[in-house]
Amino acid sequence: MAAKIFLLEDDPILGKAIQIQLELEQFDVHWAQTLSSGREIFKTQPxxxxxxxxxxxPDGNGYEFCEWLRSEGITSPIMFLTARTDEESVVRGFEHGANDYIRKPFGQKEIMARIKNQLSERKPVLDILRFAGLALIKNQQVLKTEEGLVTLNRREFEILRVFFENPETIISREKLISSLSSGEELFDRTVDSHISHIRSKLSKNGIANVKINSVYGQGYRLEKTP
Incomplete structure (x- = not known):
């Protein structure tokens, strides 16, 4: 399967040139020209x-987007392509979570070598939890079904991780809260809201062989459906 690359570049000429170059190398490219459109692509392309x-x-800067990606639990390599060549800008890029920083203008051979280097270094062994024909891919924070991939935010993923690690077992709200907490105060309704979103995603993606059932006064349980 071709590696999937997300490109965020507002210059239409440069963006198109990079897209064509990457596609010639058999990469699957998804190109956005603004932060807002980039977020939409990210949501639909797990x-x-x-x-x-x-x-x-036009509507912000790549540093913000990089920081947001890392806050969402994304571990994939992030590379900056920019005309900002001063040391402060380079350091800022790495401080926001980047793996590499390429100064414009750059040559085709250079960018391809750097991309392939990042992808070859990445190659992790997938850490997977399985239940009822579904696979929760921990490295990528997605749920794999026979039809495709379901994107999860950090909290949805952590909740499903607890369920997949304890299938057919009643999980209390307290345990779910502890799995989500990172020094922030959380409440039962927060967990209920995230579980509602997970149920909605399962339904929208046609996943009918499992269900998160409420157990009155005790919590929730992930179960296979008859």
């Missing part, structure tokens, strides 16, 4: 293997 981000964008 399992992205590498991100290429411009810094200066």
């Amino acid at each position: 399992g992205i293997d590498l991100f290429l981000l411009d810094v200066n964008l």
